[in-house]
Amino acid sequence: MDLQTLWFVLLAVLWSGYFLLEGFDFGVGMLLPFLPRDEEERGMMLETIGPVWDGNEVWLVTAGAATFAAFPVWYGTMFSGFYIALLLVLFFLMIRVVSFEWREKGDSPRWRATWKWANAVGSAGASLIWGVALSNLLYGVPINSSGDFSGTFWDLFSVYTVLGGLTVVLLFAFHGASFLTLRTLGDLCNRAAAAARRLSVLAAVAVTAFLAWTVVVAVDRNDKSVFPPILPAVLGIAAIALALLFALRRRSGWAFAMTATATVAWVATIFTSLYPRVMVSSTDFGNSLTVDNASSAHYTLQVMSVVAVIFLPLILLYQGWTYRVFRARVGGEELPSPGEAAPQPTSGTPAG
Amino acid sequence: MAPLASTVVDLARIQFATTSIYHFLFVPLTLGLGPLVATMQTIWYRTGNEAWLRLTRFFGTLFLINFAIGVATGLVQEFEFGMNWSVYSKFVGNVFGAPLAIEGLAAFMLESTFLGLWIFGWNRLSPRIHLAALWTAVLGTWLSAYFILVANSWMQHPVGYKIVNGQAQLTSVWSLLTNSFALRAYLHTILAGLIFGSVVMLGICCWHFLRRHEVDLFRRAAKLALIVALPATALQLFVGNRFGEAVTSAQSMKIAASEAQWNTCQPCGFSLFQIGGFTQQDQTPSFSITIPRVLSYMATGSFNGQVQGLNPLQSQEQRQYGRGNYMPNIEVIYWSMRVMAYAGVLMLLVAALGAWLYWKKKLERARWFLWIALGSIALPYIAATAGWVLTEMGRQPWIVQGLLLTSKANSPNVSTTWIGISLGFFISIYVVLGVVDFVLMRRYARPDQPAPREELPEPAVSY
Numbered sequence: 182m183d184l185q186t187l188w189f190v191l192l193a194v195l196w197s198g199y200f201l202l203e204g205f206d207f208g209v210g211m212l213l214p215f216l217p218r219d220e221e222e223r224g225m226m227l228e229t230i231g232p233v234w235d236g237n238e239v240w241l242v243t244a245g246a247a248t249f250a251a252f253p254v255w256y257g258t259m260f261s262g263f264y265i266a267l268l269l270v271l272f273f274l275m276i277r278v279v280s281f282e283w284r285e286k287g288d289s290p291r292w293r294a295t296w297k298w299a300n301a302v303g304s305a306g307a308s309l310i311w312g313v314a315l316s317n318l319l320y321g322v323p324i325n326s327s328g329d330f331s332g333t334f335w336d337l338f339s340v341y342t343v344l345g346g347l348t349v350v351l352l353f354a355f356h357g358a359s360f361l362t363l364r365t366l367g368d369l370c371n372r373a374a375a376a377a378r379r380l381s382v383l384a385a386v387a388v389t390a391f392l393a394w395t396v397v398v399a400v401d402r403n404d405k406s407v408f409p410p411i412l413p414a415v416l417g418i419a420a421i422a423l424a425l426l427f428a429l430r431r432r433s434g435w436a437f438a439m440t441a442t443a444t445v446a447w448v449a450t451i452f453t454s455l456y457p458r459v460m461v462s463s464t465d466f467g468n469s470l471t472v473d474n475a476s477s478a479h480y481t482l483q484v485m486s487v488v489a490v491i492f493l494p495l496i497l498l499y500q501g502w503t504y505r506v507f508r509a510r511v512g513g514e515e516l517p518s519p520g521e522a523a524p525q526p527t528s529g530t531p532a533g
Numbered sequence: 534m535a536p537l538a539s540t541v542v543d544l545a546r547i548q549f550a551t552t553s554i555y556h557f558l559f560v561p562l563t564l565g566l567g568p569l570v571a572t573m574q575t576i577w578y579r580t581g582n583e584a585w586l587r588l589t590r591f592f593g594t595l596f597l598i599n600f601a602i603g604v605a606t607g608l609v610q611e612f613e614f615g616m617n618w619s620v621y622s623k624f625v626g627n628v629f630g631a632p633l634a635i636e637g638l639a640a641f642m643l644e645s646t647f648l649g650l651w652i653f654g655w656n657r658l659s660p661r662i663h664l665a666a667l668w669t670a671v672l673g674t675w676l677s678a679y680f681i682l683v684a685n686s687w688m689q690h691p692v693g694y695k696i697v698n699g700q701a702q703l704t705s706v707w708s709l710l711t712n713s714f715a716l717r718a719y720l721h722t723i724l725a726g727l728i729f730g731s732v733v734m735l736g737i738c739c740w741h742f743l744r745r746h747e748v749d750l751f752r753r754a755a756k757l758a759l760i761v762a763l764p765a766t767a768l769q770l771f772v773g774n775r776f777g778e779a780v781t782s783a784q785s786m787k788i789a790a791s792e793a794q795w796n797t798c799q800p801c802g803f804s805l806f807q808i809g810g811f812t813q814q815d816q817t818p819s820f821s822i823t824i825p826r827v828l829s830y831m832a833t834g835s836f837n838g839q840v841q842g843l844n845p846l847q848s849q850e851q852r853q854y855g856r857g858n859y860m861p862n863i864e865v866i867y868w869s870m871r872v873m874a875y876a877g878v879l880m881l882l883v884a885a886l887g888a889w890l891y892w893k894k895k896l897e898r899a900r901w902f903l904w905i906a907l908g909s910i911a912l913p914y915i916a917a918t919a920g921w922v923l924t925e926m927g928r929q930p931w932i933v934q935g936l937l938l939t940s941k942a943n944s945p946n947v948s949t950t951w952i953g954i955s956l957g958f959f960i961s962i963y964v965v966l967g968v969v970d971f972v973l974m975r976r977y978a979r980p981d982q983p984a985p986r987e988e989l990p991e992p993a994v995s996y
Binding site: 480 | 597598601602604605606607608609611612614615616617619620622623624625626627628629630631633634635636637638639641642643645646647648649650652653654657658697700702703704706944945946947951954955958962966969973976
């Protein structure tokens with residue numbers, strides 16, 4: 182495998198990581214106005230993602246920067262072309278970031294409601310736009326002969342790409358509900374399971390339709406054969422079908438594993454359908470950006486590969502450990518709050 | 534066509550300047566307050582003294598409120614290169630993208646993951662691991678700053694590259710990472726961070742002394758703040774000066790502009806203050822106060838060093854790059870340099886005075902000083918903003934020194950309307966975020982609240 186292809190795969194991995202991880206915390210955010218009965222339960226929901234959402238979001242930061250480094254032309258064309266769409270993403274992510282921080286700093290119902298909706302709208306909005314944006318890479322946007330986007334904001338919307346966005350919203354909502362069934366207790370957990378059941382049907386229909394359509398788009402608009410894009414598409418459809426079954430039977434762990442698989446398969450289907458192109462031109466197919474004409478030179482890719490080989494496993498290790506530390510369900514017996522039961526330093530003696 | 538094109542570039546520049554200056558109001562406080570909070574927690578861990586736990590929580594809350602905005606505004610910076618400067622991005626991605634990507638993989642992941650562990654880990658981790666999580670997050674913030682400055686310094690002083698087919702390509706990652714400009718900029722920025730942390734902390738402690746609130750508790754924090762502030766502000770004058778020498782060799786035009794030095798001089802006096810003398814038509818100030826030989830020392834390290842003037846540099850660059858104006862806005866550069874330097878000296882005086890009063894055991898009662906220290910919280914913000922104006926506007930008209938002009942680097946497909954929308958958007962949301970952040974910081978720092986321990990029954994901030 183040459184380095185361009187390796188970096189194309191690594192970007193698929195980074196986007197998969199982002200969708201897989203931020204996907205459930207977006208899902209939890211979207212359910213915030215609907216699932217809990219009171220502010221206490223809402224606090225519990227936020228506590229399930231509190232320790233990890235920021236780490237999840239860094240996968241996006243890294244995917245963006247890796248695109249910049251490995252495929253500067255792709256980065257420049259995509260980010261300038263999707264200008265207004267990315268501005269909306271920034272808006273959604275910003276109101277969401279501060280909502281985590283600020284919601285609990287005030288007690289008035291209006292203040293709380295504001296930040297609850299900021300989080301929910303931010304989560305749903307960012308999911309929608311990412312779905313639309315990534316489907317557009319394959320569906321094609323106007324790109325001129327100098328490799329620049331030559332369309333308008335509205336060129337990003339077609340039935341296919343909007344379905345892509347809605348699919349991501351539904352999939353993340355289902356993924357988030359499955360996550361909550363694993364991380365909460367009692368009544369809240371039951372309601373999360375009921376939400377997962379309801380969402381599973383919608384998500385399954387959307388994912389099946391979208392992934393099947395994606396294979397068709399790959400053949401029609403990107404000069405691909407049915408094989409290999411069909412592989413991740415079938416995997417995704419199988420996973421979402423199984424997720425539906427597990428959700429209905431309340432096998433929470435398995436349901437979550439399957440929504441996770443379906444999420445990764447969504448990204449994998451787009452990327453498999455794209456290769457060797459990274460952005461399809463809808464005006465003149467010859468203007469499409471490819472892994473060859475959009476990438477950095479060999480040396481940069483070599484350096485970046487060494488860095489990725491060292492740090493990606495480390496990241497997986499310590500983020501995995503974080504999930505282990507916070508594996509206990511939220512809302513069980515009250516943990517002593519730090520103020521009253523200040524953790525004692527080990528016997529008060531110097532450590533070393 | 535020409536005026537329209539320049540409007541697009543100007544708007545894109547205004548937007549980038551606004552968002553980066555805003556972002557950098559929060560970053561250095563994170564860089565400096567992080568290790569200070571970690572030090573407090575370390576002292577608590579080692580001594581078991583409850584006071585230090587309360588201080589950790591008190592300043593930890595402020596650290597996190599500030600951190601959240603840094604995260605929210607940081608993402609904007611990464612997106613903006615591609616959104617507004619696609620020609621630039623395509624030109625530099627090979628070189629400039631690498632440190633940004635390494636920052637994500639090696640630093641930012643570390644910082645956000647371990648900060649999450651610290652915030653929520655009070656009862657789930659052993660005290661030792663919990664403390665280690667905070668130090669790891671701090672390490673992440675410091676690494677982050679390094680990689681970002683490596684990227685920025687390449688724009689000021691490009692190294693380790695060759696131009697192939699109109700693209701800059703990396704030839705040596707080692708040269709990139711050890712760029713002398715980057716190392717000095719890093720030291721300068723880390724010290725700025727420590728000054729931010731300690732001066733803000735000192736100011737808050739003094740606010741509590743003014744209200745006679747928890748004097749014993751905040752005396753400890755004030756001592757820690759002074760222990761950091763005094764050497765950091767003193768060292769910064771020296772490091773800033775050495776950084777100036779790096780600028781002299783990489784960007785002679787920037788140094789000449791920051792002194793409004795039109796003609797080559799040897800030895801050169803440092804102009805403390807001047808009226809006029811900032812334009813090509815008006816090169817001689819109508820009034821100025823100058824200290825002999827000091828500029829020579831600052832720019833070259835020798836009291837008899839030669840500093841090239843704007844006029845010869847302009848002719849030289851015209852011969853090298855073709856017709857055009859290669860000078861930045863002299864008046865802005867001259868004053869931003871002075872605002873930065875004077876604010877730096879003032880902070881050193883405040884730190885020295887504070888240390889002396891503390892040593893004389895008079896700090897909590899010297900009300901005149903307490904007011905000064907409280908007001909001094911503004912100084913690091915002023916100095917850092919002026920410093921970035923100097924660095925970035927001083928590089929103009931280049932976006933990458935000597936390689937690419939700013940006027941040719943913007944996204945060709947992004948219209949004035951689009952930038953108008955985004956600029957309006959950023960200004961409005963940043964104003965809202967700024968106001969709420971200020972209100973929250975003030976509320977959690979103010980002296981009339983109950984003792985920090987009762988104030989924070991929950992994990993310091995859950996986000």
